[in-house]
Amino acid sequence: MPEEVSTVARLRTSIERAAALHRQATAAADAAERDLDRQCPEKVDADAAQRGIVADLASAAARLVPGWLGAPLDVAPPAVPGAGAQRPTHVRIGVARPLDDAEFPVIVPTGGHLAIDAEPADDRAIGLLRSVLLRLVAAHPAGTVRVRAIDRSGTALVAFQALIPAGLMREPAINDVGLRAVLSEAEQWVRQPSRRYALLLVIASLPGSVDDSDLARIAALAEQAPGTGLQLIVAGWPAGAPPLPYRTLVSLRRRYPLVTDPPGGSFGASGSLDVPVVPDPDPPAAIVRSVCERIAAHTESGGPALTELLPDQLWQESSADGLAVIIGRAGGNPLTLRLSDLTPHWMVGGREKSGKTTFIVNVLYGLSTRYGPDQLTLYLLDFSGGAGFEEFVPTGGEPSWLPHARAVCVEADRDYGRAVLRELETELADRAGRCEDAGVDRFADLRKGTELPRIVCVIDEFPALLRGNDALARECFALVESLVRRGRSYGIHLVLASESARTVESLYAKRDAGAGQFPVRIALPGGSDALDPLNQAADQLGLGEAIVNTAGGLGGPAGASRAHERRVEFPDPYAEPEIPATVRYKLWEKRPDDRSPWVFRAGTRAQLPAVLPVTTVRSVYLGRRIDVPLSLADFPLEDTPGRHLAVLGPSELGADLLDAAARSLAAQHRPGTAHFVIAPFVAAVEPLTSRLTADLTEAGHQVTVSTSPQCPERDGYLFGFGLDSAPGQAVPDLPDVLRNGPKRGIHVFGWWRGLRRFAEDTGGQAAPADVAGLALLNVPAADAAVLLGDPNLGWQPRPNRALLHDRDTGRTEVIIPFAQPGRPA
Numbered sequence: 001m002p003e004e005v006s007t008v009a010r011l012r013t014s015i016e017r018a019a020a021l022h023r024q025a026t027a028a029a030d031a032a033e034r035d036l037d038r039q040c041p042e043k044v045d046a047d048a049a050q051r052g053i054v055a056d057l058a059s060a061a062a063r064l065v066p067g068w069l070g071a072p073l074d075v076a077p078p079a080v081p082g083a084g085a086q087r088p089t090h091v092r093i094g095v096a097r098p099l100d101d102a103e104f105p106v107i108v109p110t111g112g113h114l115a116i117d118a119e120p121a122d123d124r125a126i127g128l129l130r131s132v133l134l135r136l137v138a139a140h141p142a143g144t145v146r147v148r149a150i151d152r153s154g155t156a157l158v159a160f161q162a163l164i165p166a167g168l169m170r171e172p173a174i175n176d177v178g179l180r181a182v183l184s185e186a187e188q189w190v191r192q193p194s195r196r197y198a199l200l201l202v203i204a205s206l207p208g209s210v211d212d213s214d215l216a217r218i219a220a221l222a223e224q225a226p227g228t229g230l231q232l233i234v235a236g237w238p239a240g241a242p243p244l245p246y247r248t249l250v251s252l253r254r255r256y257p258l259v260t261d262p263p264g265g266s267f268g269a270s271g272s273l274d275v276p277v278v279p280d281p282d283p284p285a286a287i288v289r290s291v292c293e294r295i296a297a298h299t300e301s302g303g304p305a306l307t308e309l310l311p312d313q314l315w316q317e318s319s320a321d322g323l324a325v326i327i328g329r330a331g332g333n334p335l336t337l338r339l340s341d342l343t344p345h346w347m348v349g350g351r352e353k354s355g356k357t358t359f360i361v362n363v364l365y366g367l368s369t370r371y372g373p374d375q376l377t378l379y380l381l382d383f384s385g386g387a388g389f390e391e392f393v394p395t396g397g398e399p400s401w402l403p404h405a406r407a408v409c410v411e412a413d414r415d416y417g418r419a420v421l422r423e424l425e426t427e428l429a430d431r432a433g434r435c436e437d438a439g440v441d442r443f444a445d446l447r448k449g450t451e452l453p454r455i456v457c458v459i460d461e462f463p464a465l466l467r468g469n470d471a472l473a474r475e476c477f478a479l480v481e482s483l484v485r486r487g488r489s490y491g492i493h494l495v496l497a498s499e500s501a502r503t504v505e506s507l508y509a510k511r512d513a514g515a516g517q518f519p520v521r522i523a524l525p526g527g528s529d530a531l532d533p534l535n536q537a538a539d540q541l542g543l544g545e546a547i548v549n550t551a552g553g554l555g556g557p558a559g560a561s562r563a564h565e566r567r568v569e570f571p572d573p574y575a576e577p578e579i580p581a582t583v584r585y586k587l588w589e590k591r592p593d594d595r596s597p598w599v600f601r602a603g604t605r606a607q608l609p610a611v612l613p614v615t616t617v618r619s620v621y622l623g624r625r626i627d628v629p630l631s632l633a634d635f636p637l638e639d640t641p642g643r644h645l646a647v648l649g650p651s652e653l654g655a656d657l658l659d660a661a662a663r664s665l666a667a668q669h670r671p672g673t674a675h676f677v678i679a680p681f682v683a684a685v686e687p688l689t690s691r692l693t694a695d696l697t698e699a700g701h702q703v704t705v706s707t708s709p710q711c712p713e714r715d716g717y718l719f720g721f722g723l724d725s726a727p728g729q730a731v732p733d734l735p736d737v738l739r740n741g742p743k744r745g746i747h748v749f750g751w752w753r754g755l756r757r758f759a760e761d762t763g764g765q766a767a768p769a770d771v772a773g774l775a776l777l778n779v780p781a782a783d784a785a786v787l788l789g790d791p792n793l794g795w796q797p798r799p800n801r802a803l804l805h806d807r808d809t810g811r812t813e814v815i816i817p818f819a820q821p822g823r824p825a
């Protein structure tokens, strides 16, 4: 709302300025006439004064309509078309001649519309329309204006045709179907205007079948246009229809052309400009064609492309003193931004779909082409819910990856985010130790004696990681704060992006963190909160534009030049998707080794790998730990009392966990050296236990299936599926087996769907002493806290996660449990 108000206010100011010029002209002409009427002896002087005023008006107008906007169009072109740096605010429509030999330009604001009203056969209307269109097309910075036209004849705009292949204009609509398509597009524009482009809706003539509802839609567009970059230029508006809102009318129906007040302004009491007006003539078609061809050529090579951000040769730079990357174009030139001691971390803000991921992806291509993997390591975490970094990891159809990437979190999970932050903190401590040993305190100095890559960790939508007040959020917060504060000295850099960058304020609100740690702020559309609250530089950005501020987001005095702040245009790398695809492939081909990044997808099931580690003490493998390399979550089977595992919770993953445990043990035994006793107490698990039995038997193991299971005397494993359904006591002497089994090589693995039966079967206690391993699936939080004797446990059951507790080591961790192949995620 405030934006609309200020747009309307600006519109009004510029209109009033134009109106004031005209009022002065009228007043001057009136004064001159009065002087003449009085047959004043000073008539000659009055004429001179009047000419002086007209000359002043002409030069004032010239300032508002420089170059193409105001110059006569039938002579040599006034300037290179499309080279303007600013959007036009006014455009000339003709000249006013208060005296036969003195004239000044008549100009109208581009924030309002232009309606031209003439007899059907009067060619002056279409000539004026073409003249205004030409001026606007030529004066806008190349490629920043789009033209949509409606022209029943289909021929009025042929001279502008070169704009069509350049994507700046479409074939004019010639009938009501085309008209409605154009109106729909303009309505969409008004709802979601681009700040990068202006839209000219040119109506050279309306189709004969146009009806009142079409006219109402056009009028509504005119009404809603101010502030959106949409301007209507309309010839042949039906005489009986209500006037278009916000328009200046040039009426050519009368003997003398009449120009009405511009919207929001007034020439005087009559409501029109009371001096003779000569509308601009039709511009020569050759000039129109040449302007459009040049604009089209500019446009094709106009917007920045990904290739502009990339070096000619891969991996030529050293990161010892910092990382540098071209992020886009500012004022037509490439703009380089650094991750270094002075600008260690960047913060990127922008509303949903403002191009944050695109901006970051550009930066990643720029960095990874300049620096080799020995100079740069990347950690990429996407909490935005998109698939932002998917292209950097192997996928089904595309085996390549970014060789610099160590970990890529495609579907975010706070546990994995914390794992990455912990790894970075460990790395930071290691580097700090190395610096101390070497007696240096800058990364650049440490690098003199050793090869060590700089690390860039990108966290898209980082507030998702820090939000909340649970232990995990607090730990992440502390880790980010530590990395922000100390990373610069050890070559560790953060790029944090968010829709609401304010979250980060709390990071540096703490005195010791210091706002200076985030000197680089990058505000995309809607990303003003990445800047200082008083800095409005990002209020008017379009897609593909950003404000880059290297002074912590601070603006400066109004009107002062800001050396620390640039407006940047950055490319859409997917505009030509084969370019990033080729770059990725080249980088991958040049990879120094075959280690692909660790890829984390929160919802993806984990499966028992075919090859397991060889260890002195046998372990069961139950899932993946949520650490950076997603290491195996194991439960070692020492021979001490209680080395058994209880899987708890009704989730069907309970059976899968026992299955993984059995298979992992089978893989560690030579055939014939272990006895597996399988006890399926619930019908639903029988397909699974049948497959398991068959596979273990095929591998040469001794397998007994029974619902009245007996424990082997030595070296055997009992797997009870759904023990809570077992009639009476499922396993004779279970408490004794639990206590004394392990020293005979006997271990029990049981899945109880309810906690009470588990307690009864294992000794009647809430936290049985003789089962050291607990894997909790969907066990309610309160029960879990009691079971583990930890009121601050904070375990919340969730899909595809289990809580693994080893009473003997005291370790409790969230794991991704192994699931049966084909188990839906």
Ligand SMILES: Nc1ncnc2c1ncn2[C@@H]1O[C@H](COP(=O)(O)OP(=O)(O)OP(=O)(O)O)[C@@H](O)[C@H]1O
Binding pocket: 350, 351, 352, 353, 354, 355, 356, 357, 358, 359, 384, 386, 543, 544, 545, 570, 571, 572, 574
């Ligand atoms: N420079 C650009 N030129 C043209 N289109 C662009 C440009 N940058 C981004 N876009 C387009 O804008 C859309 C949104 O971009 P992107 O996904 O990068 O935004 P985002 O802010 O990361 O979104 P989200 O809020 O989902 O995280 C995409 O369709 C993208 O192609």
